[in-house]
Amino acid sequence: MEHVKCQCGHVNPVGTFFCEACGKPFQHEESVSLLDMKYEGSARRSITYNKTLVDKIWSFFSSVKVGIWLIVITLVASAIGTVFPQQMYLPPAVTPSEYYADQYGVLGKLYYNLGFDNLYSSWWYMVLLASIGISLVICSLDRVVPLYKALKNQRVTRHRSFLKRQRLFGVSSATPEDIAIVQENLIKRRYHVRTENENILAEKGRFSRWGPYVNHIGLIIFLIGAMLRFVPGMYVDEVIWLREGETKEIPGTDGKYYLKNEKFIKEVYSKEEEDKVFDEAIDRVGNSMIPKNYQTNAVLYEAVGSTIAGQEPKLKKVTDYKIRVNDPLKFESFALYQTDYKEGELSKMFLHLEDKTTHEKRGPIEVNLANPEEKYDLGNGYRVELLSYFPDFYFDEEGKPSTKTKVPNNPAFVFKMFTPTTPDGEVSFVAIRQNIEPAGTNKYKMTFAGIETRNATALTVRKDLTLWILALGGTIFMIGVIQGMYWNHRRIWMQRIDGEWWIAGHTNKNWYGFRNEIETVLSGTAVPQPEDKALMEKIS
Numbered sequence: 001m002e003h004v005k006c007q008c009g010h011v012n013p014v015g016t017f018f019c020e021a022c023g024k025p026f027q028h029e030e031s032v033s034l035l036d037m038k039y040e041g042s043a044r045r046s047i048t049y050n051k052t053l054v055d056k057i058w059s060f061f062s063s064v065k066v067g068i069w070l071i072v073i074t075l076v077a078s079a080i081g082t083v084f085p086q087q088m089y090l091p092p093a094v095t096p097s098e099y100y101a102d103q104y105g106v107l108g109k110l111y112y113n114l115g116f117d118n119l120y121s122s123w124w125y126m127v128l129l130a131s132i133g134i135s136l137v138i139c140s141l142d143r144v145v146p147l148y149k150a151l152k153n154q155r156v157t158r159h160r161s162f163l164k165r166q167r168l169f170g171v172s173s174a175t176p177e178d179i180a181i182v183q184e185n186l187i188k189r190r191y192h193v194r195t196e197n198e199n200i201l202a203e204k205g206r207f208s209r210w211g212p213y214v215n216h217i218g219l220i221i222f223l224i225g226a227m228l229r230f231v232p233g234m235y236v237d238e239v240i241w242l243r244e245g246e247t248k249e250i251p252g253t254d255g256k257y258y259l260k261n262e263k264f265i266k267e268v269y270s271k272e273e274e275d276k277v278f279d280e281a282i283d284r285v286g287n288s289m290i291p292k293n294y295q296t297n298a299v300l301y302e303a304v305g306s307t308i309a310g311q312e313p314k315l316k317k318v319t320d321y322k323i324r325v326n327d328p329l330k331f332e333s334f335a336l337y338q339t340d341y342k343e344g345e346l347s348k349m350f351l352h353l354e355d356k357t358t359h360e361k362r363g364p365i366e367v368n369l370a371n372p373e374e375k376y377d378l379g380n381g382y383r384v385e386l387l388s389y390f391p392d393f394y395f396d397e398e399g400k401p402s403t404k405t406k407v408p409n410n411p412a413f414v415f416k417m418f419t420p421t422t423p424d425g426e427v428s429f430v431a432i433r434q435n436i437e438p439a440g441t442n443k444y445k446m447t448f449a450g451i452e453t454r455n456a457t458a459l460t461v462r463k464d465l466t467l468w469i470l471a472l473g474g475t476i477f478m479i480g481v482i483q484g485m486y487w488n489h490r491r492i493w494m495q496r497i498d499g500e501w502w503i504a505g506h507t508n509k510n511w512y513g514f515r516n517e518i519e520t521v522l523s524g525t526a527v528p529q530p531e532d533k534a535l536m537e538k539i540s
Contacts, residue, residue: 081119242259242260
């Protein structure tokens with residue numbers, strides 16, 4: 001049996017609790033309990049069908065409890081993801097597994113092993129977001145479609161059992177003049193009044209019933225925007241470090257755009273230059289402690305033609321720009337923000353080749369710490385080869401030299417020195433204030449001759465093509481909140497039955513306000529205020 005035909009002639013879907021048209025209950029017709037008006041007694045698919053696999057999946061995701069649990073699990077996972085920094089925010093050139101273990105101990109190691117270091121781009125986090133979206137869609141369709149059909153099919157004349165089992169119900173012997181006054185008052189209160197055989201249905205605020213489903217639409221759009229952030233080309237949020245004079249590819253541009261750091265400038269407040277209102281603060285912390293401006297003088301380039309792997313691209317200058325805090329360089333859909341800086345980073349180191357006996361020095365050689373050469377020719381048969389380079393030197397657990405990062409914070413080298421008197425070469429390990437030789441005694445050594453430093457700047461590269469989707473979802477969500485919160489769906493039925501006038505009322509919320517409004521509508525007539533059955537039960 002696929003349909004249920006009522007005595008009024010209306011055909012209802014199987015599973016309907018009371019007729020969509022006249023309101024006659026299909027079970028327990030004589031019961032005095034209140035009707036469940038939440039979904040107008042309509043048949044929900046999740047309750048009616050539960051046989052096939054599709055039915056079971058539909059029933060699972062249509063459950064409000066399931067939706068709430070999915071949201072709670074996602075919120076808890078998101079909160080755990082903020083306990084330690086995500087992998088994308090770790091210092092450059094570190095090993096994530098070692099970093100989390102060294103910095104945060106056992107908890108950090110567990111955090112990494114469970115995959116929370118890349119939480120927001122993990123497959124299971126995406127599955128959680130998708131599941132919330134599926135739950136919202138199915139929950140909405142499971143309820144809004146039958147609710148819409150039931151409200152659309154409702155008739156003015158309702159079954160007497162429907163009226164009796166409303167929360168607000170009363171009987172009176174009103175005159176036609178009283179009914180005319182009531183109808184006029186309803187129209188003044190902005191009710192939409194329909195009549196049928198002297199019977200009256202007054203309704204207003206039906207659109208408020210769709211508020212929760214508008215909320216769901218907004219949340220679904222918001223989730224789509226959030227998930228699109230993980231689609232390549234839709235969202236970029238990365239940091240690029242540039243030393244003065246250095247040119248690098250801008251992340252997220254697929255090799256199309258490059259940026260050069262011409263110069264980094266840091267300015268501080270000075271008593272001689274600023275207004276006297278700053279004197280007290282400057283005296284308290286010192287002239288060099290209050291920053292005034294962080295600025296990167298940058299040049300934006302665009303790659304021209306096709307790029308061959310291993311070759312430097314041909315660059316065309318696009319623009320010069322002074323990037324300051326809150327004054328980013330913008331191009332296409334990208335924006336470059338001033339984020340961080342590092343002053344006095346080691347750039348070059350100068351070393352002499354020194355005879356340990358005569359202290360005669362040759363050179364110096366110039367070692368570019370960002371890209372050192374392998375061989376250095378000093379002439380007259382003197383030359384030096386770089387065997388190993390450790391930019392951020394330390395000894396590991398086995399006592400072997402290693403590097404923490406690729407940043408030259410503590411450079412160390414292994415050189416092999418060739419001279420006319422030592423044609424087979426001598427090996428020397430050189431670090432800051434360290435010069436270690438293998439077993440035996442070298443005739444020559446590498447000695448420190450000076451350093452050259454430069455400033456480095458950190459710029460955040462941002463591109464967000466999903467922002468308008470997130471804003472649209474948030475706006476629709478707020479419209480749904482306002483729609484469902486500040487309006488009520490109110491209905492008043494008045495029917496002539498057995499020579500008496502029956503009056504019943506229902507609202508989806510704010511019964512106190514609804515009772516007061518009915519009292520206003522009935523003022524000036526002999527029609528008494530209908531009783532509130534729920535209120536009477538509480539009193540009794």
